[in-house]
Amino acid sequence: MATPDATPTSLSGIGVSPGLVAGPVARMAPGITEPPIELLDASSDLDKECERVAAAAQTVKKGLELSAAEAKGEGRVLLETTAQMAADPTLTSTAQAMIRERRLVPERAVWESAGTLASMLESLGGYMAERTRDVADVRDRIVAVLTDSPMPGIPRLPEPFVLVAEDLAPADTALLDPEKVVAFITSEGGPTSHTAILARALGMPAIVGTGQEVTDQLSDGDIVLVDGTKGTITIDPSEDQLRRARELANRVRVFNGDGATKDGHEVQLLANVGDAAGARTAAEAGAMGVGLFRTEFCFLDQPDEPTVEAQVKAYRGVLEAFPGKKVVVRTLDAGADKPLPFLTDATEANPALGVRAYRTTRRDPDVLDHQLEALAQAEAQTEAKVWVMAPMISTAEEAKAFTDKARTYGLQTAGMMIEVPSAALMADKMFEHADFASIGTNDLTQYVMAADRLLSSLADLSTAWQPAVLRLIQQACQGAAPHGRPVGVCGEAAADPALACVLVGLGVASLSMTSRALPDVDAVLKSVDFADCQRLAEIAVGSATADDARTAVRAELPILEELGL
Structure with missing residues (x-):
C-alpha cells in the first residue's frame, strides 16, 4: 500500500506496450552462476x-x-x-x-x-x-x-506482480502469464525487439531500455505504477494514482468492426495473425479482416518444405475464420530472425541484408510456386477474399515478376510489402504492377535509420515516429494515389493509437495490429475527423525529431489521457 506521506519517485524508460497498472516488484532471479573450473578425477568415465x-x-x-x-x-x-x-x-x-x-x-x-x-x-x-x-x-x-539446480526463469508467486529484469530471454518472454505478470520492466531492449512485440500481443504494459541505474532502484516488494505508454515508473504511487490504475484496468472496451474517423472516413482495422487459433481470436475481437497472415509461422518447426496439401490445410484454417472478408497473406518471409532450414542459409554474414523473403526465389523458385498453388486451393475451398503479397520487394521488376506469377495461379489481388526504402521511393513505378501494398514499419524503420532494432543503445532511433520514416510512408501513399491503389500498415506502428491517426492522415487506408489493440485504436480514431488526421500528419512529418513528433501529436489528442493511453 502507498503511504499517505510518501513522495513518489518517478523513473523512466521506453514505453513499448500501453497501459497503466500497479503492483509489487518481483525481480528476475540471477541467471545460473558461472561454474568454477574443475577437472574430473582420474576414475571418471x-x-x-x-x-x-x-x-x-x-x-x-x-x-x-x-x-x-x-x-x-x-x-x-x-x-x-x-x-x-x-x-x-x-x-x-x-x-x-x-x-x-x-x-x-x-x-x-x-x-x-x-x-x-x-x-x-x-x-x-x-x-x-x-x-x-x-x-x-x-x-x-x-x-x-x-547440476540439478532450479531452472532459470520467471519467479512463481501467489499474487500478481511487476517483473523487473536486466532482459528477458525469448523463452521467458514467450511463457509470460498475464494473470501473474501484470507488467514488466527491463534495463535492456528496444521498442521493436521480440520482447516488446510479444508484450503488445499479450496486452501487457511494458517498459524497456531503462538502463541498469533504473532497475537497480527497484527492490522486491516495492509498489510501482507502470505507465507503458509514457514509459514512466512511479515508486510508491499515491492512492489517487492507484485508484486511477484500477479504474482503467476495470474498464472494458470493445471493437464492433466499424473502423472509421468521427466524420465517417473508413479505416479498415485488421489483425496480424500467424495461425488458425490466432485468426479465430482476431475474428472474435471484431477485426474487419486480416492485414498480415505470417505464413512462415506455420512452418518454422519443419526441417523440410511442407507439402502443398499440408499448406492448404494450414491456410484454410485461417481463411475459414473470415468468410467474405479480406485476408492479406504474406508469402514466406524466411531469413533474418525467421530462418527456415529448407530455404535459407544461416551462414550468411548479415542475413537481414541477404537472401531473405522474396529474394529466396533467386535460388529456389519452386517454394514460392508451391505456396501460391496452396493458397489458390485454400481460397477456392473457403469464402475468404485472399490478397497475396511478397515481402522485401525492392524493385519494380520484382513487383511485376511476383504479381504476374501470383495471377497465373488465379490469385487476382497481388501486392507487395514496403519494407525497403527503395520500394517507398519508387512507389509510383511499383504500383504500375502491384494492386496494393502493406508497409512493414519494423523493418522499414530499421533500414531507414540503419539501427538494429534489438539494440537498446539505439532504441531512440528504432521508432516509426522518426520523421524520416513518416516521410517515406507519405511518399509511398502519394505514389499509390494516382493508380488508385490502397496502402496499409502492418508493422507495430499500427497499434499506437496516436500514430494511427498520423498514418491515416498520410493516406494509409488500413491498419493491421494485434487484436488486443483494436479497441484503443478505434476509440482514438473515432474522436477525430479525417481533416484532423491530415493536420496531425503535417505536424509529425514537419517535426525535427521523433520525440518532437510524438509529443506534438499527443498534445492534440486529449482523449489519450482519458483512456489511459
Whole structure:
C-alpha cells in the first residue's frame, strides 16, 4: 500500500506496450552462476560424462518444444527458435571435446562451449549476433539440468506482480502469464525487439531500455505504477494514482468492426495473425479482416518444405475464420530472425541484408510456386477474399515478376510489402504492377535509420515516429494515389493509437495490429475527423525529431489521457 506521506519517485524508460497498472516488484532471479573450473578425477568415465551433456541438451530441447506446443504466434516462434539452439550440435560437441581433451566437468565444459559459440555469432553481426541471447539462455538451462539446480526463469508467486529484469530471454518472454505478470520492466531492449512485440500481443504494459541505474532502484516488494505508454515508473504511487490504475484496468472496451474517423472516413482495422487459433481470436475481437497472415509461422518447426496439401490445410484454417472478408497473406518471409532450414542459409554474414523473403526465389523458385498453388486451393475451398503479397520487394521488376506469377495461379489481388526504402521511393513505378501494398514499419524503420532494432543503445532511433520514416510512408501513399491503389500498415506502428491517426492522415487506408489493440485504436480514431488526421500528419512529418513528433501529436489528442493511453 502507498503511504499517505510518501513522495513518489518517478523513473523512466521506453514505453513499448500501453497501459497503466500497479503492483509489487518481483525481480528476475540471477541467471545460473558461472561454474568454477574443475577437472574430473582420474576414475571418471569420459564417455558417460559426454553422454550427460547430450542428455541434458535433449532434456532442455524437449522441455522448450513442449512449451512451444502450448504457445501461440510469436511466443511459439520464440520457443521453437530457442529449442533449435538447444539441439545445435556445435554447442554439445564442443563441450564434449573439452571433457575428453581437458577433462573439464560437464557444466564447465558447457559454459565455455557456449562462450565460444556466442563469440563466433557476435563476430558475424546482424541476426547471428542476436542469437547470443538464445545461447546464454540454453547454456543456463543445460547447466541447471547438469547440476540439478532450479531452472532459470520467471519467479512463481501467489499474487500478481511487476517483473523487473536486466532482459528477458525469448523463452521467458514467450511463457509470460498475464494473470501473474501484470507488467514488466527491463534495463535492456528496444521498442521493436521480440520482447516488446510479444508484450503488445499479450496486452501487457511494458517498459524497456531503462538502463541498469533504473532497475537497480527497484527492490522486491516495492509498489510501482507502470505507465507503458509514457514509459514512466512511479515508486510508491499515491492512492489517487492507484485508484486511477484500477479504474482503467476495470474498464472494458470493445471493437464492433466499424473502423472509421468521427466524420465517417473508413479505416479498415485488421489483425496480424500467424495461425488458425490466432485468426479465430482476431475474428472474435471484431477485426474487419486480416492485414498480415505470417505464413512462415506455420512452418518454422519443419526441417523440410511442407507439402502443398499440408499448406492448404494450414491456410484454410485461417481463411475459414473470415468468410467474405479480406485476408492479406504474406508469402514466406524466411531469413533474418525467421530462418527456415529448407530455404535459407544461416551462414550468411548479415542475413537481414541477404537472401531473405522474396529474394529466396533467386535460388529456389519452386517454394514460392508451391505456396501460391496452396493458397489458390485454400481460397477456392473457403469464402475468404485472399490478397497475396511478397515481402522485401525492392524493385519494380520484382513487383511485376511476383504479381504476374501470383495471377497465373488465379490469385487476382497481388501486392507487395514496403519494407525497403527503395520500394517507398519508387512507389509510383511499383504500383504500375502491384494492386496494393502493406508497409512493414519494423523493418522499414530499421533500414531507414540503419539501427538494429534489438539494440537498446539505439532504441531512440528504432521508432516509426522518426520523421524520416513518416516521410517515406507519405511518399509511398502519394505514389499509390494516382493508380488508385490502397496502402496499409502492418508493422507495430499500427497499434499506437496516436500514430494511427498520423498514418491515416498520410493516406494509409488500413491498419493491421494485434487484436488486443483494436479497441484503443478505434476509440482514438473515432474522436477525430479525417481533416484532423491530415493536420496531425503535417505536424509529425514537419517535426525535427521523433520525440518532437510524438509529443506534438499527443498534445492534440486529449482523449489519450482519458483512456489511459
